[in-house]
Amino acid sequence: MSAAMTFGSDNHAGMAPEVLTALAEANVGHASGYGDDRWTEQAENLLGNAFGDAAFALCLTGTGSNVVALSLALRGWESVLTAKGAHIDLDEAGAPEHIIGSKLETIATPDGRLTPELLDAALRAREQHHVVQRVVSITQSTECGTAYTPAAVQAIADWAHAHELLLHVDGARLCNAAATNRCGLGEVAPGADLISFGLTKNGAMGAEIVVAINPSLRAPIQNARKQATQLQSKMRFVAAQVTALLTDDRWLNHATHANAMALRLADGIGNAAGVSIIHPVEANAVFAVLPAARISALAEKHHFYIWDAPTNLARLMTAWDTSPAEVDQLVADIVAG
Numbered sequence: 001m002s003a004a005m006t007f008g009s010d011n012h013a014g015m016a017p018e019v020l021t022a023l024a025e026a027n028v029g030h031a032s033g034y035g036d037d038r039w040t041e042q043a044e045n046l047l048g049n050a051f052g053d054a055a056f057a058l059c060l061t062g063t064g065s066n067v068v069a070l071s072l073a074l075r076g077w078e079s080v081l082t083a084k085g086a087h088i089d090l091d092e093a094g095a096p097e098h099i100i101g102s103k104l105e106t107i108a109t110p111d112g113r114l115t116p117e118l119l120d121a122a123l124r125a126r127e128q129h130h131v132v133q134r135v136v137s138i139t140q141s142t143e144c145g146t147a148y149t150p151a152a153v154q155a156i157a158d159w160a161h162a163h164e165l166l167l168h169v170d171g172a173r174l175c176n177a178a179a180t181n182r183c184g185l186g187e188v189a190p191g192a193d194l195i196s197f198g199l200t201k202n203g204a205m206g207a208e209i210v211v212a213i214n215p216s217l218r219a220p221i222q223n224a225r226k227q228a229t230q231l232q233s234k235m236r237f238v239a240a241q242v243t244a245l246l247t248d249d250r251w252l253n254h255a256t257h258a259n260a261m262a263l264r265l266a267d268g269i270g271n272a273a274g275v276s277i278i279h280p281v282e283a284n285a286v287f288a289v290l291p292a293a294r295i296s297a298l299a300e301k302h303h304f305y306i307w308d309a310p311t312n313l314a315r316l317m318t319a320w321d322t323s324p325a326e327v328d329q330l331v332a333d334i335v336a337g
């Protein structure tokens, strides 16, 4: 039996129907390339409504949008403070260090979230032998399935600015964090200077947007995108996805649904024998230690990743299209153990 591809990643989900429809509608006739088209104008208007006054650069991948965003803030002798295990640390093949030439300094966290106290401990005096600590990068929601409250993000922004650093937010799952916090996209990372805003995990095929909020970082955004190879010539197709998901709060419906499916899963397995959920479930991921003897049978039927083999820790992710029935089947199979 081949396992259903359900709980592996929100990246395993397909495109939302509205995105597919928008792509087909954009696929009529010719249009100018590189963003000089009405689809890009419409998408940037909607982004402006969501995030307020900012410069936007539509990109293709989350790694690319992180590189573009960070490149606006960093020079080679400057560094980024980020959580150990953050996507920029672990899952981007060293792209920020390689392309920008800046060092990443990682900080261990209990649940993916940085705090001013953790940052205090990592702060160094500025002197000529050290890299200059220039950016704090946090992930909202985090790689551990936790979400910062807006107040917690503001506290980090205040810390960063008080120490002459900037705040970058990797928002590959910003929609999930906004849904959890019941706030708008423009309110879920207050004080941020730069946001990498992701829609791919929300039902796009590939649409990730650099949001440059700090006015001093906005001017070179288009050049930075081009140099980081993220300028799509057929931009209307990226823009059409953005418009599809930002219209009628579809992003919110998708994120709310994915989050609800994660909570349903956590509620279902939380008290099961041999199961322990190690992080608060505040977005669309459940990190659960599973009974060792059950893992191979479960993996034959359901697709998920073992995050830490020695401790039998699994990452179970939900997506905009995960169905309650799929969740209930996984719960039943885990509980049956």
Ligand SMILES: Cc1ncc(COP(=O)(O)O)c(C=O)c1O
Pocket: 011, 060, 061, 062, 063, 064, 087, 088, 139, 142, 143, 170, 172, 173, 200
């Ligand atoms: C936190 C985070 N940032 C960024 C990304 C974007 O990655 P990609 O370059 O694969 O689009 C991901 C994707 O998994 C992610 O989880």
